[in-house]
Amino acid sequence: MPGILIVEDDLELREMLRISFARKKFTVLEAENGRDAILHFKPSVTDIVITDLIMPDEDGLKVIMKLKEQKPSIRIIAISGGGKVGPGNYLNLAKALGANAVFSKPFSINDLMIKIDELLEPEQHD
Amino acid sequence: MLKAKSDNHGGEDYLRYLENEKKISDQIIDYSRSMITIINRKYGYEKANATFCRAHRMLTDSIVGRSLGDIWGENTFKAYIKKNIDECFAGKTVRYEASFETPGLGIRYFEVIFRPLSTGNGEVTHLLAETTDIDDLIHSRKAVIEKEEEFRTFETNLPIGFLRVDPEGKIIHANRTFLRIMECGEEVPVLGINVRDFYVEQGIFEMQLDQLAEFNTRSFGRVYLRNCKGREIPCRLSAYVALDDNGRTSYIDFALEDSSRELMLENRLLQAQKLETIGALAGGVAHDFNNILATISGYAEMLQEDLKSDNNHYKKASRIMSAVSRGLSLTKQILTFSRQVEQEKVPVSVAEVLKETIGFIKPVLPSGITIKSKLSKNVVWVLADPTQLFRIFLNLMTNAFQAMEEKGGKLAVTQTVVEGRSVRSELNKDIVADEYVLISFKDTGKGMEPSLLKRIFEPFFSTREFGKGTGLGLSVVHGIVTEMEGEILVSSEKDKGSVFNIYLPVLKYTAEPLAGEKRKKILFFSGNKHESRILIIALESSGFDLISANDSDDLYSIFTEPGNSPDLIIYMADTEMIKQEDLAGLYNELKIETPCILITDPDHGVIEENLLNSGIIKQHLLKPVSLRELRDAIQFAIK
Numbered sequence: 001m002p003g004i005l006i007v008e009d010d011l012e013l014r015e016m017l018r019i020s021f022a023r024k025k026f027t028v029l030e031a032e033n034g035r036d037a038i039l040h041f042k043p044s045v046t047d048i049v050i051t052d053l054i055m056p057d058e059d060g061l062k063v064i065m066k067l068k069e070q071k072p073s074i075r076i077i078a079i080s081g082g083g084k085v086g087p088g089n090y091l092n093l094a095k096a097l098g099a100n101a102v103f104s105k106p107f108s109i110n111d112l113m114i115k116i117d118e119l120l121e122p123e124q125h126d
Numbered sequence: 127m128l129k130a131k132s133d134n135h136g137g138e139d140y141l142r143y144l145e146n147e148k149k150i151s152d153q154i155i156d157y158s159r160s161m162i163t164i165i166n167r168k169y170g171y172e173k174a175n176a177t178f179c180r181a182h183r184m185l186t187d188s189i190v191g192r193s194l195g196d197i198w199g200e201n202t203f204k205a206y207i208k209k210n211i212d213e214c215f216a217g218k219t220v221r222y223e224a225s226f227e228t229p230g231l232g233i234r235y236f237e238v239i240f241r242p243l244s245t246g247n248g249e250v251t252h253l254l255a256e257t258t259d260i261d262d263l264i265h266s267r268k269a270v271i272e273k274e275e276e277f278r279t280f281e282t283n284l285p286i287g288f289l290r291v292d293p294e295g296k297i298i299h300a301n302r303t304f305l306r307i308m309e310c311g312e313e314v315p316v317l318g319i320n321v322r323d324f325y326v327e328q329g330i331f332e333m334q335l336d337q338l339a340e341f342n343t344r345s346f347g348r349v350y351l352r353n354c355k356g357r358e359i360p361c362r363l364s365a366y367v368a369l370d371d372n373g374r375t376s377y378i379d380f381a382l383e384d385s386s387r388e389l390m391l392e393n394r395l396l397q398a399q400k401l402e403t404i405g406a407l408a409g410g411v412a413h414d415f416n417n418i419l420a421t422i423s424g425y426a427e428m429l430q431e432d433l434k435s436d437n438n439h440y441k442k443a444s445r446i447m448s449a450v451s452r453g454l455s456l457t458k459q460i461l462t463f464s465r466q467v468e469q470e471k472v473p474v475s476v477a478e479v480l481k482e483t484i485g486f487i488k489p490v491l492p493s494g495i496t497i498k499s500k501l502s503k504n505v506v507w508v509l510a511d512p513t514q515l516f517r518i519f520l521n522l523m524t525n526a527f528q529a530m531e532e533k534g535g536k537l538a539v540t541q542t543v544v545e546g547r548s549v550r551s552e553l554n555k556d557i558v559a560d561e562y563v564l565i566s567f568k569d570t571g572k573g574m575e576p577s578l579l580k581r582i583f584e585p586f587f588s589t590r591e592f593g594k595g596t597g598l599g600l601s602v603v604h605g606i607v608t609e610m611e612g613e614i615l616v617s618s619e620k621d622k623g624s625v626f627n628i629y630l631p632v633l634k635y636t637a638e639p640l641a642g643e644k645r646k647k648i649l650f651f652s653g654n655k656h657e658s659r660i661l662i663i664a665l666e667s668s669g670f671d672l673i674s675a676n677d678s679d680d681l682y683s684i685f686t687e688p689g690n691s692p693d694l695i696i697y698m699a700d701t702e703m704i705k706q707e708d709l710a711g712l713y714n715e716l717k718i719e720t721p722c723i724l725i726t727d728p729d730h731g732v733i734e735e736n737l738l739n740s741g742i743i744k745q746h747l748l749k750p751v752s753l754r755e756l757r758d759a760i761q762f763a764i765k
Contacts, residue, residue: 010417016424023428054413081416092468106419106454109427111745111762118765 002120003027007037007051007063008079013105017050020109034058043071048116053080053090061090061097068098075119077112081105161257164243167215169194169208172252181228202226214240214253223260234261287361287382293375295320295331307361307384310354321380326350326358338367338378348385360385391554393580401583401604405464408585412457412464419457423450451748459598462514463585463605470754471509471610472667473635476563477501477541479512479660483519484539486656487527494534495527501541506563507633510610511753512664516657518603522567522626525599529571529624538568543632553613559631562612567626574618582616646764649720650674651681651709652698661696664753670760678712685716694764695722696756710740721763725751 004026008014011032018028029046031037035057037049049067053060064076078094081104091102101115155162161178163171174189182189182197194211195203206224214220220240227233237260243252281288287304291297300316308324310316322331327350334346346363353359362383370376426446433440461467484499491497508515526537546558553562574582581587585601607614611631618624648670652658655676662672673692675681684690697709712718721744745759 010421013417013421013424016421020424020428023431079420081413081420105416106423106450109424115762 001025001027002047003029003042003045004116005029005031005037005041005046005049005051007031007034007049007055007060009033009052009055024113034060034063037063038066041067041070043074046071046074047120048075048077050077050079050112053078053094061093064094064097064099075100075116077115077119078102079105079107159258161255163189163255165194165211165240165253165255167251169203169211171197178257181230183229210238210240211253214242215250217242217250223264231259234259235264236260285383287380287384289321289380289382291321291378291380293377295322295378297321298377304382307359307382308351308353309357316354324351324353326352334363334365335378338365339375348389351382360389362388394554397580397583401601404585405466405605408460409464409466412460412466415453415457419450419453423447426450455748456598459602460585463598463601465605465609467752468754469511469514469606469609469752470668470757471511472664472753473507473633474510474512474515474663474667475505476508476515476565476630477506478663479515480519480539480541480565482656482659482663483516483523486516486654487520487523492527492531492534495530495537496535497523497537497539499539499541501539502543504543506541506543507635508563508610508630509633510630512660512667513750513752513756514606516660517750518606518628519565521599521603522628525626526567526569526571526624529569529573532572535570535623537570538566540564540566540568542566544629546631549629552615553629555613559611561632562629563632565628565630567628568623569625570623573620573622573624575620579616579618583614645669645671646694646760647671647673647692648760649681649684649692649695650698651695652676654698658698661698661751661756665756668753668757678709681709681712682716685712685718691718692720694760695720696725697722698725710742713740713742723747723756723759723763725749 004021006014006017006021006028007030008017009032014030014032018030021028027045029042031040033055034051037051038058049063051060051063060078060080064078067074067076076099078091078099078101080091080094080102091104094102100119103112103115156176158175158177161181162173162175163178164173166172170191170193171189172191174186176186179186179189189197193203194207198207206226210220210222219242221238223235223237225233225235237258239256239258241254241256242250243254244250282302284301284303287307288299288301289297289304290299297316297319300310300313302313305311305313305316308316325331330349337346344364344366346365348360349363350358351361362385364381366379368376368379423446426443429443430440430447433443458467480499480501484497488497523537523539529535530537542564544562544564546560546562549562549564550558582600583604585598587601604614607628607630613629615627615629616624648665650658650662650665650672652674653676655674658674662674666672673684673690675684684692709722722742723745724743725747727749744763747755747759
């Protein structure tokens with residue numbers, strides 16, 4: 001059962017993500033901002049992280065850097081709704097900092113699942 | 127004046143008296159600052175006063191009896207003096223000014239007066255010559271003239287309009303700059319006109335006079351004046367009242383500057399700031415709104431998962447999804463307007479996109495409207511997302527057609543290259559690119575009022591009836607152009623038409639085939655060759671190999687030909703020519719497993735459910751599709 005950490009400050013969106021991942025038999029962990037995510041990060045039970053980028057108390061970029069530091073094999077997907085400070089740049093930056101995939105809000109849950117499946121597949125050596 | 131005494135004082139007394147009188151008058155003559163001489167008909171001096179003698183450094187005795195030729199030189203006498211003397215002997219007083227040299231004074235300017243002296247019978251026997259040194263006077267007079275001249279030149283060349291009016295406001299004097307600003311031609315027709323007639327608003331002039339009188343206000347800020355051609359000019363005005371000795375107004379001087387340009391720049395800055403503010407605000411709203419949309423779509427997707435596709439409620443969930451799509455297309459536009467979406471830019475030929483846009487719009491051109499384009503022959507490159515370029519061109523052309531809808535008209539599209547420094551002031555930029563491509567859209571439509579013109583780039587500002595369009599069009603155009611470091615300028619005249627000028631920095635670039643590692647092959651399947659051409663241009667510039675198919679026969683032959691199968695199909699489902707089931711049918715028939723990206727128009731056309739549910743479609747995009755979105759989708763679809 002893969003463990004997923006959802007870092008999102010929008011309560012309703014976080015709830016929706018929690019439900020949809022629970023349905024897919026993920027172990028779901030939640031954090032409502034970057035600081036909590038970093039502080040309470042459990043590397044042993046977290047395989048994948050979905051993080052918003054623009055949040056109060058440490059943004060998603062910090063989350064990506066800190067968690068990658070603690071667990072280099074962690075898979076991270078950054079999600080952003082655009083606006084405020086240039087999401088295009090933010091998503092690019094997230095990629096540059098090590099996010100494995102980026103999604104703009106709103107996104108298709110189905111696409112997100114496909115991406116996660118792909119990221120969790122054991123690495124192929126060919 | 128001494129009075130002559132009567133004879134009965136005796137002869138001796140009288141002689142003494144006369145002698146005394148003569149002495150006094152000789153003294154008066156000697157003390158005169160003028161040179162005074164008496165000249166006889168033989169051109170000889172009979173008398174000379176002390177001033178004359180001093181000037182000539184001679185004693186009286188050595189002058190009296192000598193001729194003028196002797197004293198002045200024969201040549202000078204003949205050339206300059208004789209004719210004046212002859213004229214005087216003829217009975218006229220002769221007066222002239224001349225510069226000549228005397229031993230005592232050097233070269234100076236003199237006023238010479240010859241007065242005829244006659245005996246009792248009227249015969250002129252002598253003349254009285256009076257020569258006064260007016261050198262200082264002449265010099266100061268000359269200095270005054272020079273100063274005046276200098277001032278006049280200064281006043282003429284001053285970039286400030288200058289006007290002098292009498293206390294009633296009648297124009298006494300106007301300088302050339304005033305005439306130029308006011309487009310009045312010559313000074314003469316302006317003289318006598320009351321300055322208050324120039325004021326657009328009645329009563330302002332009187333108010334200014336009051337302010338001048340009461341508070342000695344000098345500067346009046348901006349005032350609108352109507353010039354001789356009837357145009358209203360914003361002017362910066364200051365005034366000064368000159369008072370006479372009694373404290374009454376003797377005249378009023380006005381200085382005025384044409385502040386049209388200043389006002390224009392001020393307005394533009396204000397507009398830019400306003401758009402920036404609205405952009406930041408709208409961008410923030412869009413961000414929060416995207417969060418909400420994500421929540422809605424997530425639950426709708428879960429609903430669909432829970433329901434079978436033949437369930438009654440399944441369709442309802444689909445409707446929620448399409449509503450989310452529309453919401454997304456709105457937030458996308460807002461973010462584009464507020465320049466919070468990074469554009470994926472590739473080198474693109476402006477003319478090519480323009481040609482395709484014109485080709486796209488021509489078939490749907492309303493009757494009575496013609497379009498004429500003049501594009502430069504040389505390929506001009508800019509760094510842009512071709513889909514965004516297409517979008518701004520399409521938007522401006524559609525607007526032009528709507529402006530000409532009622533009466534018909536002509537849209538002229540031109541593309542030229544201009545030097546950056548020649549348009550620096552027009553663009554109001556400190557730093558300009560070397561060259562700009564200027565794309566101009568000039569229509570003969572109904573035009574716009576200035577009040578409207580000011581607001582057209584604001585989001586949600588629409589002149590169309592409520593419900594028609596979002597009012598985001600031009601604001602999005604503005605956002606895209608600004609993002610490209612370009613500028614969009616508009617001018618318009620009511621009932622005459624509008625001109626939209628877009629300036630984009632020219633990219634120095636020569637098209638070269640991209641490095642040929644294994645490139646992905648994309649089949650572009652669409653009925654509209656112009657619209658798809660834009661996407662093909664964009665994708666080719668991004669390093670993909672493109673093949674296109676316009677109908678199902680094309681598609682069939684591509685897939686049946688061995689070794690030709692693409693890595694991806696992009697299907698733009700917007701035309702009558704391709705039925706959506708064709709694609710699904712073909713996939714089935716040929717057992718194709720190539721991933722497909724579907725692009726649809728959110729405004730029309732219901733997507734065939736069975737196509738969406740067939741599992742063929744890996745990504746579904748809504749128009750307008752940006753290059754970035756398309757590339758992200760491709761990346762997602764081809765693993």
